[in-house]
Amino acid sequence: MTHLESLALRFTHTPHQTELWILDQTLLPLKEKWVQLTTVGEVIEAIKTLKVRGAPLIGVVAALGLGQSAIKGTCLKQLENEAQALYAARPTAVNLMTCMNRMIAGIRSNKSPEALLSIAIELFTEDLALCEAIAQNGAELIASGDHILTHCNTGGLATAGIGTALGVIRKCHQQGKQVHVYVDETRPLLQGARLTTWELKKLDIPYTLITDNMAGHLMQQNKVQKIIVGCDRIAANGDFANKIGTYSLAVLAQYHTIPFYVAGPYTTMDWHCADGSRIPIEQRKASEVSGISGAFGHICWATQDTQIYNPAFDVTPAELVSGWILDCGVFTKTDFKQRKVIQYMPLLA
Ligand code: MRU
Numbered sequence: 437m438t439h440l441e442s443l444a445l446r447f448t449h450t451p452h453q454t455e456l457w458i459l460d461q462t463l464l465p466l467k468e469k470w471v472q473l474t475t476v477g478e479v480i481e482a483i484k485t486l487k488v489r490g491a492p493l494i495g496v497v498a499a500l501g502l503g504q505s506a507i508k509g510t511c512l513k514q515l516e517n518e519a520q521a522l523y524a525a526r527p528t529a530v531n532l533m534t535c536m537n538r539m540i541a542g543i544r545s546n547k548s549p550e551a552l553l554s555i556a557i558e559l560f561t562e563d564l565a566l567c568e569a570i571a572q573n574g575a576e577l578i579a580s581g582d583h584i585l586t587h588c589n590t591g592g593l594a595t596a597g598i599g600t601a602l603g604v605i606r607k608c609h610q611q612g613k614q615v616h617v618y619v620d621e622t623r624p625l626l627q628g629a630r631l632t633t634w635e636l637k638k639l640d641i642p643y644t645l646i647t648d649n650m651a652g653h654l655m656q657q658n659k660v661q662k663i664i665v666g667c668d669r670i671a672a673n674g675d676f677a678n679k680i681g682t683y684s685l686a687v688l689a690q691y692h693t694i695p696f697y698v699a700g701p702y703t704t705m706d707w708h709c710a711d712g713s714r715i716p717i718e719q720r721k722a723s724e725v726s727g728i729s730g731a732f733g734h735i736c737w738a739t740q741d742t743q744i745y746n747p748a749f750d751v752t753p754a755e756l757v758s759g760w761i762l763d764c765g766v767f768t769k770t771d772f773k774q775r776k777v778i779q780y781m782p783l784l785a
Contacts, residue, residue, distance in 0.1 A: 437449065437450045438450075438557060440500075440557065440560050440561075440596075442493075442560075442564075442592060442595075442596045442597065443459070443591070443592030443593055443635070444458060444459040444461065444488065444493060444592065444593045445457070445458055445459070445488075445493065445496070445497060445500075445560075445596065446458075446470070447500050447557075447560070449507070449553065449557075454503075454504045454507045454508070454553075455472060456472065456473045456474075456479075456497070456500050456501060456504050457470045457471065457472050457473070458470070458471055458473060458482060458487060458488045458497060459471075459593070460487045461486060461487055461488065461489055461593060461631060462485065462486055462487050462729065462730065463730065463731040464593075464630050464631055464634055465630055465631070465633070465634040466730060466731035466732065467731040471487060473497075473501055473504075474504075475505070476501050476502060476505050476518040476521065476522060478501075479497060479498060479501030479502075479522065480521055480522060480525045482497070483497070483498065483522075483525040483526055483532075484525055484526065486625065489589075489593075489594065489627070490589065490590070490593060490594020490595060490666075491529035491530070491531040491532070491594070491666070491667070491668045491669075491700070491704055492531050492563050492566075492567075492594065492595040492596065492600070492701060492703060492704075493563075493593070493594050493595050493596060494525070494526060494529060494531065494532050495529070495531035495532045495533075495534060495535030495536075495559065495563075495703065496535065496556075496559050496560050496563055496595075496596050498522040498523075498525070498532055498535055498536060499535045499536070499538070499539055499555065499556035499559045499560075500553075500556045500557075500560065501522065502515065502518055502519055502522060502536075502539050502552070502556065503539075503549075503552055503553035503554075503555070503556035503557070504553070505518055506549035506552040506553060507549045507550070507553055509549070512543050512546065515543050515552070516540060516543050516544070519536050519539050519540050519543060520536075520540075522536055523536040526718055527716040527717075527718050528668045528669060528677050528715065528716060528717060528718045528748065528749045529668040529669060529704075530668070530669040530703075530704060530705075530706045530709075531668075531701075531703045531704055534703045534704075535559050535703070538555055538559065539552065539555055539556065542555045560596045561596075563595055563596035563597055563701065563703070564596050564597040565597070565763075566597070566701035566702070566703070566763040567595050567596070567597030567598045567599055567600065567603045567701070568597060568598065568603075569763035569764070570600050570603055570604065570699050570700070570701060570761055570762065570763050571598055571599075571603040571604050571606065571607035572607065573604075573761050573762070573763070573765060573766050574601075574603075574604030574607070574664065574697065574699055574761040574766070575604055575607040575608045575611060575613075576766070577604075577662070577695070577697065577759065577761070577766065578604065578605075578608045578613060578615060578662060579613070579661070580608075580612075580613040580614045580615070581613075581614055581661075582608075582613075582615055582616075582661040582662050583615075583616045583617075583618060583659055583660055583661050583662075584605055584615055584616070584617050584618065584660070584661070584662045584663070584664055585617075585618040585620065585651060585654070585655075585660045585662075585663045585664075585685070586601050586602065586605070586617060586618070586619060586620065586628070586632065586663070586664055586665060587620040587622055587628060587648075587665045587678070587679055587681055587682055587685060588620070588622045588627045588628055588632070588665070588666065588678065588679035588681075588682075589602070589622075589627040589628065589631035589632045589635070590602045590603070590632075590665070590666030590699070591603065591606070591631075591632065591635040592635060593631050593634075593635060594666065599635075599666075600666045600667075600699040600700050600701065600761075601664040601665050601666045601697075601698075601699040601761075602632065602635065602636075602666075603699070604664055604699055604761060605617055605641065605664065606639060606641065609639065609640075609641045615641065615642075616642045616643065616644070617632075617636060617641060617642070617643040617644070618643070618644055618646055618651075618654060618659070618660060619632045619633055619636070619643050619644065619645045619646065620646060620647075620648050620651060620681065620685075621645060621646065621647050621648055622648065622679060622681060623647075623648055623681070624724045624725045624728075624746065625724060626728070627679065628645070629645055630730070633645055648681050648684075651684075651685055651688060652688045655688055655689070655691075655692040655694055656692065660692075660694055661694070661695075662694065662695050662697065663685055663686075663689050663694060663695070663696045663697065664697045664698075664699055664761070665678050665679075665682050665685065665696075665697075665698055665699070666678055666679075666698070666699055666700060667698050667699070667700040667704050668704065668749055669704060669706050669709065669715050670698070670700060670704050670705050670706065670760065671706060671709040671710060671711050671712050671714065671715060672705075672706070672707050672708075672709060672710055672711070672772075672775070673710065673711045673712075673754055673772060673773075674754030674757060674760060674767075674769065674772035675711050675712025675713075675715075675751055675752065675753050675754050676698055676700075676704075676712065676751070676752055676754075676757075677712065677715045677717065677749045677750070677751050677752075678698070678749060678750070678752065679748070679749060679750075680747055680748055680749055680750050681750070682749075682750055682752050683750040683751065683752045683756075684750075686752045686753075686756035686757070687756065689756070689758075690756050695758040695759070696756060696757060696758050697757070697758055697759045697760075697761055698752070698757055698759075698760055698761065699760075699761040699762075700760075700761075700762060701762065701763050702762060702763055702764065702780075705762075705777070707778065712751035712752070712753060712754075713751070715749075715751055717747050717748070717749050717750070717751070718747070718748040718749060719746060719747055719748070720746045720747075720748045721746065722744035722746060723736070724746055725738070725744045725745075725746045726738035726742060726744055754769055754772055755769070757769065760772070760777070762777070762780075764777075764780035765780060
């Protein structure tokens, strides 16, 4: 029997049954509801609607959904179609594509259903280890007493493990460092206000929630010593995409000379993408900006028929980054310019 469990994912496989469950993140923190995903169609819907979210986690859930489909007897040709559909479920986070490419390679080499499922399980356990390595590397950059600003949600809800940027903070807390987190609420979908606060409270890490437009004011008042964010795709030159609002933080950080770090696993690196201008940015529906949805239903506050623009991510240029906290070490701008990072990432070279 195989049983995998993380903060937002449960997967069980026995000779008699395979079950994939996710915690519906659209309902948090008001409601903790687990949802079973029995088909690849349901997995795609969960990814598109952000019931399951966060770059590393969507890759792992997609792989397990495909593994489940293989175990249920889907033929290789259909499995490849399903993998392509999962690949396209969200366009910005490259982890989804990295995971699907690993599954597609297995499908094309005619692997058995059990062997395909093993690849998916491996992706889960690998992400656990990647999070741990990122946390170890990043914790060395943080001093006791630091007030750290973060954006979106990059913790256990976004990965199979302890998280990326939030994993670094969690590691510092475990090490006994006194850290305080400023949590950007992260409009429009409030991943900071709804999800990061939920995680930090559980972990007993001190935090203060702010609205996104308060970040500059806090920096001006010397209340922030470090900024750490996650990422959805890092281009070969170090530019990276992350949740909308990240770029503004990086610009503010440079003006106030505050170290600005980005944390992510190698599965977020995209060597085929020369720079940030080539990263596809997901556009989402207008109702996310004109109002809010959650366990309480939907509330619309904007004037009817208002024109709306809703890019889910933005791109931060490498020149604004103080360091890239990856599983294989902490890298500088020079490391990226000299393409030194690639030698630590044999799987992607
Ligand atoms: O739209 P989301 O909630 O999936 O966006 C998530 C982010 O932008 C995270 O910062 C990123 O995926 C890194 S999660 C470890």
